[in-house]
Amino acid sequence: MSFTPETRVSLDRFWSTIEASAKIGTGRPGGLSRLSLTDSDREMRDLFVNWCKDAGLAVEIDELGSIFARREGTDPELPPIYIGSHLDTQINGGRFDGIAGVLAGLELVRCLNDLGHVTRRPIVVVDWTNEEGARFSPPMVASGCFVGKYERDWVYALEADDGPRFGDELERIGYKGAMPCKAGDIDAYFELHIEQGPILDAEKRQVGVVTGGYPSHGVRVRFEGETAHTGPTPMDLRHNALIAGARFLTAVDDIGWDFAVGDGKATGSRLAAWPNKPGILSDTAQCIADVRHPDPITARVMAEKMRRAAHAAAAMAGCRAVFEDEWSWGGDIFDAELISGIRDEAVRQGWNWRDIQSQAGHDAYHMALHCPTAMIFTPCKGGITHNNNESCEPEDFEAGLNMLLHAVVKRADR
Amino acid sequence: MSFTPETRVSLDRFWSTIEASAKIGTGRPGGLSRLSLTDSDREMRDLFVNWCKDAGLAVEIDELGSIFARREGTDPELPPIYIGSHLDTQINGGRFDGIAGVLAGLELVRCLNDLGHVTRRPIVVVDWTNEEGARFSPPMVASGCFVGKYERDWVYALEADDGPRFGDELERIGYKGAMPCKAGDIDAYFELHIEQGPILDAEKRQVGVVTGGYPSHGVRVRFEGETAHTGPTPMDLRHNALIAGARFLTAVDDIGWDFAVGDGKATGSRLAAWPNKPGILSDTAQCIADVRHPDPITARVMAEKMRRAAHAAAAMAGCRAVFEDEWSWGGDIFDAELISGIRDEAVRQGWNWRDIQSQAGHDAYHMALHCPTAMIFTPCKGGITHNNNESCEPEDFEAGLNMLLHAVVKRADR
Structure with a gap:
């Protein structure tokens, strides 16, 4: 053989x-x-x-x-x-x-x-x-x-x-x-x-040829506040980093819904506050969030809204937002010749296939x-x-x- | 002696x-x-x-x-x-x-x-x-x-x-x-x-005679969702318990501000999600929150708004809210005769004092x-x-x- x-x-x-x-x-x-x-x-x-x-x-x-x-x-x-x-x-x-x-x-x-x-x-x-x-x-x-x-x-x-x-x-x-x-x-x-993702399964396709990746932008933000008592501390004297984080992730989710019609997504995946305990306001909260959209300009707009939402959330909670890390990926990054070669194999071998983007x-x-x-x-x-x-x-x-x-x-x- | x-x-x-x-x-x-x-x-x-x-x-x-x-x-x-x-x-x-x-x-x-x-x-x-x-x-x-x-x-x-x-x-x-x-x-x-709290210090009082406690109501809520990928999962298929928790604590903070004029307070003090990691939606989030107000009826109204906010937050995130624990304290619970006895001592000893409520x-x-x-x-x-x-x-x-x-x-x- x-x-x-x-x-x-x-x-x-x-x-x-x-x-x-x-x-x-x-x-x-x-x-x-x-x-x-x-x-x-x-x-x-x-x-x-x-x-x-x-x-x-x-x-x-x-x-x-x-x-x-x-x-x-x-x-x-x-x-x-x-x-x-x-x-x-x-x-x-x-x-x-x-x-x-x-x-x-x-x-x-x-x-x-x-x-x-x-x-x-x-x-x-x-x-x-x-x-x-x-x-x-x-x-x-x-x-x-x-x-x-x-x-x-x-x-x-x-x-x-x-x-x-x-x-x-x-x-x-x-x-x-x-x-x-x-x-x-x-x-x-x-x-x-x-x-x-659900696309291939929903369409009963056997395989997808990936043409690119959704432009994606992520951030890791640290909110800085001050511990204090949950009871007597007046609302206007609070610097509860947990609330800054909660407001930020809420805003990120809102961005996701605002752009969902164009298949945008926005995700809060992590909120780690300290002390994060009953009776005490938290003085730090680390959040991880990202936005993704098939259109690169829209993805950039979502990312900028996310960044501004972090500052707004910090302000609403009397805290400070520190951007610890930011990252971006995706776009039309894959090689046209390789993609063609894979498509040719899909056709030659007779599979039920489609082009698809990675998210x-x-x-x-x-x-x-x-x-x-x-x-x-x-x-x-x-x-x-x-x-x-x-x-x-x-x-x-x-x-x-x-x-x-x-x-x-x-x-x-x- | x-x-x-x-x-x-x-x-x-x-x-x-x-x-x-x-x-x-x-x-x-x-x-x-x-x-x-x-x-x-x-x-x-x-x-x-x-x-x-x-x-x-x-x-x-x-x-x-x-x-x-x-x-x-x-x-x-x-x-x-x-x-x-x-x-x-x-x-x-x-x-x-x-x-x-x-x-x-x-x-x-x-x-x-x-x-x-x-x-x-x-x-x-x-x-x-x-x-x-x-x-x-x-x-x-x-x-x-x-x-x-x-x-x-x-x-x-x-x-x-x-x-x-x-x-x-x-x-x-x-x-x-x-x-x-x-x-x-x-x-x-x-x-x-x-x-x-800041009252005695701000007024340069030497002591406070406590007449009662702000009626306070607290809850521990667990939000239940489902893990999934942060990227390809469409917004309308998400059950991110972290977002339910973030929306809940944001709503609790809003309640605090809505009632701040009457000296109400509302606090989110804990949000513990799992896995709480980048790349994955969380399937559980435990939140602790409470409301406090000098007026007992207002405190009850705030508490009910807090409870409903938990259900609303869960709904907005495609999750379920489970109330693990609830507690209440405060009110005019202290003894009038004992309070009088303490006030009498404040007067007799000549201190700069005031009545005060515990928060x-x-x-x-x-x-x-x-x-x-x-x-x-x-x-x-x-x-x-x-x-x-x-x-x-x-x-x-x-x-x-x-x-x-x-x-x-x-x-x-x-």
Whole structure:
């Protein structure tokens, strides 16, 4: 047997790796709670590294713990093709988010091994550290550092919301590698991911070709006030940072509704106040919020409204707003040629497909800053994700996996 | 020397006990962080018990850890006079809140000891467990159980916001006593406390005679939603409990401002959401809020608006509001005869005094359900409290301590 246009991956083998992963770091029933740089993250990494070695791949770990598993090409000097995603999950995460993309790369390699097909260019399967940002904010730091957006030592210093620092936790789980976290010459980056939205499932599509990402803008704001008694302190003498935070997140939600008709979204995802106890007004509150909209100008307007809402909320609570961090991503960042190649495979293989925009953040957004990048979306039931009820069947991956296989091999062999 | 109308307490000796207390469980500069049933609470209790024993008092601990230090009267069969307050503090607490009231009782006893004056009725100095409710909500549980408002086992089962249960922590620090937590026949209860508001200081008054407490109504509400992705989840499919909580606390703050002209207050003091992390919508949020107003009908109206605001906030966020707990206190609960006796002492001793209402909760509110009760307020700088900058000078206590001394002795000797 040799690699032909009719070659297909083994859905069963792919699914068996999904099932093995689903046993590590289990959370609520059916879900995963495998936060970055925890013991269960290490356990999953160990398993993945073993799988890669068994598949004959050369495994390297970089300074931020990302795992690079390389299958040599017939021309090792040529820039490689990268296929990646992440094995960490949200605290109430599902079994597919990110994981499917890494294991898709592994299945692709195993499939080529079966057929003894060595591509011209090398293929590297990547697990990016801390895509979720669920323990260490912001998300996607390792791919960000890889392409020069973040400094390595800034990432090392990030503090987990349960206390320890990124660098210390990375060392503790034994995944602080020697390889510099710095992208070399890369021919193309592919990422397969579940959609994390309801569109493909609602339209009964088998696969989505990702054309870009919703322009998204996020902020981390700290409100500063003063502790005082909840009883006798007159309203006009209060500096309750918790109220500043509550007013801010309320305003953010209002922005989301104001722009919902154009498919805008605005989210308050975190409010951590101190002391946050009965009887006492809080003197600090940290909030994380973001806005997303398919139109870049509208997204910028929403972002500016969000920033001003923070100052207004602070003023209404007699507090001060300090912007600790801001980030943006999305837009028409993916490579037209790669997108065409994936579309061609969808047509050739006869899947029920559509173009789609990504609304979540992905490591692909960072990689797109560095090299031609594209994504493939697979359906998930009802769009439910970041939830233990995230649900996919093996067939949901059939189109995406096989399009990935052929798009990658075509690119790697050219 | 004998006890005469001119007898005065030793301000220096009282102040030395304040200063000793200020070294145990220190928090931010100048403040205390001596939360109930922690190691520092135990250390302070041990010191207080030793002081009491040195003063010849018989010390008993009840089932909820409250400390009762009894000075026998010439007629031990008569119902005793109680003097009490609390030695626990907020997490960013001051050195005087509660503490001054317990140590006032100790100083009073020491003063009588110096003069060899034995009152007709016994005098009992009390330290109530967990007045603040800063670790175990609600506040004032031990005095509440003492007068039959709460069940002992319900209190034992309260969960600290850092994990362990009330009963286990009480046992751990060695203060689970054998004495039933049940009030016997009590002649009168007196509590001296710093005002915790700006009125006495602003008017340069030396002391306040407390006529009652602002009617206050509090709620603990849990909002229930569903985790989901912050990106692709459309606004109309969201059930973000964090937003329900934020909308609720915003509405509570609005109620406070709506009624501020009549001196109403409304406070959001806690919002604890889960997962409360970037990238994911929260599926639960616990909020604590209360309203206070000098007029009981207005306070009830504010409370009902607060309750409805919780349901409205839940509806706006696609969530459900579950009322976990509700409480009320305040009103014209103090004893007219005791209040008169204290006023008489203010006039006789020539202090610059005024009638004042309490706006904070106090164990006296519970005791007033059981026996004649009264409170004395002493000034604190700028009304700053529940803050490490809470500040008093020894002279701030001079009027209050001496009025307490004579009001108590007159009552105890009658």
